[in-house]
Amino acid sequence: MENAYVLQLSDHKFQDLYLCFCGYAKCEPLHSFGPAVRPNYILHYILEGKGRYYVEDTQYELQAGQGFLIEPEVQTFYQADQEEPWTYLWVGFHGSQAREYLKDIGLNSHQLIFRCSHAEELKQIVITMLKNNTSSTTNQFLLESLLYSFFSILSQDIDIVPSAVANEENMYIRRALEYIHNNYSNSIKVSDIADYVCIDRSYLYRLFRQSMDMSPQDYLVNYRITRAAELLSLTDLPVGGVALSCGYRDPLVFGKAFKLKRGITPAQFRKKNRKDANEHLQTNQDILGKL
The missing domain is CATH 2.60.120.280 (Regulatory protein AraC)
Incomplete structure (x- = not known):
């Protein structure tokens, strides 16, 4: 928070x-x-x-x-x-x-x-x-x-x-993230990512844990849910459409995954996000004066 x-x-x-x-x-x-x-x-x-x-x-x-x-x-x-x-x-x-x-x-x-x-x-x-x-x-x-x-x-x-110099392991991570970025809306799995990068799945897991402090599966889910939250906040796309846009063919599976990460359902998130935005504009003046 x-x-x-x-x-x-x-x-x-x-x-x-x-x-x-x-x-x-x-x-x-x-x-x-x-x-x-x-x-x-x-x-x-x-x-x-x-x-x-x-x-x-x-x-x-x-x-x-x-x-x-x-x-x-x-x-x-x-x-x-x-x-x-x-x-x-x-x-x-x-x-x-x-x-x-x-x-x-x-x-x-x-x-x-x-x-x-x-x-x-x-x-x-x-x-x-x-x-x-x-x-x-x-x-x-x-x-x-x-x-x-x-x-x-x-x-x-x-x-x-100065920026850090890339190495071979960074190259594998870069290609994996490239694949996730371009294909997260499809039903991809960690094995698909490993195949694209041309390394063993266990090695991919180890690289992600070292570089990103999370597994490839966690990264994929986090990416999808973050994109879903953006669509819920910025568009009027139905929840089912948001699910499809973020790689979830079953809206119920999407709803469970979203609630696990955000603590509320997609519909509740959209309602709360817009309510909070309106309340925020009305109450910020006094708070900011104290910063």
């Missing part, structure tokens, strides 16, 4: 660079998100604590003062530390020049990790974003200026952390 404050935006006036969402969260031990593929760019910045960030087959150990970039349509997973769970903020954005602007501050597909010493400034920008949560023209201009200010602060004091 996490104590989170989130702003979601559905409209934007700008094209070059625009804010899609932002947030601030104090995570519980081992709170995680993913495996998932996101449609936007996201910059996370860690204010306190530490955790792990996985990009396909690469793992990063991160702590306060560091941040990480999530790119669109790239599979990622991140998890708070058990002893010192992180508190972080994030901004999600897109636009025709988003990739170029990230490149200007030194971030790209090969440079995803950074350090920055301006924690308080970044935090105040995100809090101001969260407080201005209406879609008025004035707020759209304000949020746009705050997003550019976020980039400006990073450009002043960003320190790029």
Whole structure:
């Protein structure tokens, strides 16, 4: 679980660079998100604590003062530390020049990790974003200026952390994740993944435990359920359609798997998610004033 404050935006006036969402969260031990593929760019910045960030087959150990970039349509997973769970903020954005602007501050597909010493400034920008949560023209201009200010602060004091060098075992994991990403909507099994990678199933299991801290089966299920949660939150697709889209031919099996991972049924999740979003917009102002 996490104590989170989130702003979601559905409209934007700008094209070059625009804010899609932002947030601030104090995570519980081992709170995680993913495996998932996101449609936007996201910059996370860690204010306190530490955790792990996985990009396909690469793992990063991160702590306060560091941040990480999530790119669109790239599979990622991140998890708070058990002893010192992180508190972080994030901004999600897109636009025709988003990739170029990230490149200007030194971030790209090969440079995803950074350090920055301006924690308080970044935090105040995100809090101001969260407080201005209406879609008025004035707020759209304000949020746009705050997003550019976020980039400006990073450009002043960003320190790029070199990426790890891949090895043969990483190659096997990368190919396995590629297969899951492309085929999770089908009725694939762990044996299919092992066959695609051309290694023994037990060796695949060992690699996943070492690199991802979970089995291939757990990873596949987590990925499917995360994608299902996104569809339930962002679309009006019927629950049966969500199940089919995520590799479950039997809606009852899907419902049991979803409840096991999320604690509630898919229908309950959709209802709660939308109710929480509406209540969140109404109550965040006073809470954020205390941060």
